[in-house]
Amino acid sequence: MSGTNNLESAAAEMMRCACCGIAEGDDIKLKTCTACKSARYCSVKCQKQHRSQHKRECKKRAAELRDELLFKQPESTHSGDCPICCLPMPIGGKYSSMMACCSKIICNGCVHANQIRELEGNLQQKCPFCRHPTPKTAKESEMRMMKRIEVNDSFATFQMGLRRHDEGNHEEAFEYWTKAVELGDVESHYLLSTMYQGGPGVEKDEKKEVYHLEQAAIGGDRGARYNLGCTEAENGNFERAVKHWIIAAQLGDDASIQVLKQCYADGKINKEDFAAALRAYQAAVDATKSPQREAAAKAVATGG
Incomplete structure (x- = not known):
């Protein structure tokens, strides 16, 4: 009662x-x-x-609410599922491709299957998703991407930030990633966090660095989650570090499962927690596999 x-x-x-x-x-x-x-x-x-009476309790409760959000296991990674085969996107950016025409990320398995279909049918090369002809030049590709940006496509905005960053134009990269964050892009949070470490074009700001890193982790970014774990470990907050690594491992992050393996070997986490993380890690990795993706990887390896 x-x-x-x-x-x-x-x-x-x-x-x-x-x-x-x-x-x-x-x-x-x-x-x-x-x-x-x-x-x-x-x-x-x-x-x-x-305010003077409430300030201390407010700060404490706000931190508790933030941790509830921060340590909640995301349903999936920020990359989501392939829009064609509907399987979780493969782990690692080199196993998927962005379509400049529609800004969709397609797994290489579906891209490869579409290429085979076009070759066998002597068909024009088109996007596997929207069926628009693929751009023939980098200039045409960028023009299409700009059209997507004009209609507030978050991923196209993120990609343009990458292009500007690779060109050495860090100020424009920062502007594109800031806009992409406003549109809900998770990976832009992660890249902004790296810029706030004091990189070119941005003044160092530790609070903003941590904020964007946490937002990326909350959104399902494995790398951001792993980095948060490393930061907490460096600061002596080992319990919080392990929480981050377990969440990242359950999303299929290899670096996190490896560090958890070492923690278990050193007796820093118990067998039950490590076994549960390992099972979830393997399930996440297995969920991204398919015969089409294996065929694509084999074709790349053999040059076929």
């Missing part, structure tokens, strides 16, 4: 201003503290007046 009473008491408190105690009603609408979600106020004046 005490647990029920505590919940009822907490609910009742949320219906009153944390400063003056006035209850919410038809003529009084309370606004929730955006940081901690655990206090409500009838006015900005009350919120400012209560």
Whole structure:
């Protein structure tokens, strides 16, 4: 009963201003503290007046909420599934290709199968997804990508950032990745985090670096998650580091399963946790395999 009473008491408190105690009603609408979600106020004046009392608890609860979000296992990686075969995208960017016409990422298995179909049927080369003719020059490819950017395509915006970065134009790369982040692109968060480490074109900012790294990890970026684990380990927060590595391993990250293997050998994590992470890692890797993808890899290896 005490647990029920505590919940009822907490609910009742949320219906009153944390400063003056006035209850919410038809003529009084309370606004929730955006940081901690655990206090409500009838006015900005009350919120400012209560700040000194609330500040410590607010910071603590905000950190707890952030950790709940940060350590939640993503349903999948940020790369998602191939839009043609609907299997999880293969691990590693070299096993997939971006279509300049529609900004779709296609696994190499589907790209290879489409190429065979075109060769056997003596057909014009077209995108495996949207069936538009493939661009013949780099200039045509960039023009198509710019059209996708104009309609707020997040991935095309991210890709243009990569192009500008490779050209040495770090300022424009930063602008494209910032826009891509606003459009929801996860990998742009990761690349912005690397720029905020103090790279060319951006002033070093540790808070922004960590923020973008965490946002990338929350979105399912394996590399960002692994790096967060390494950072936590370097800072002596080994328990948090292991949490990050386990989540990344469960998404199929090889570097994370290797470091967990060493942790187990050193007696730093128990057998049950390591075994569970290993099973999930293997399941994630196996889910990305298909005969078409194996045929594509073989064709690349043999030059066929």
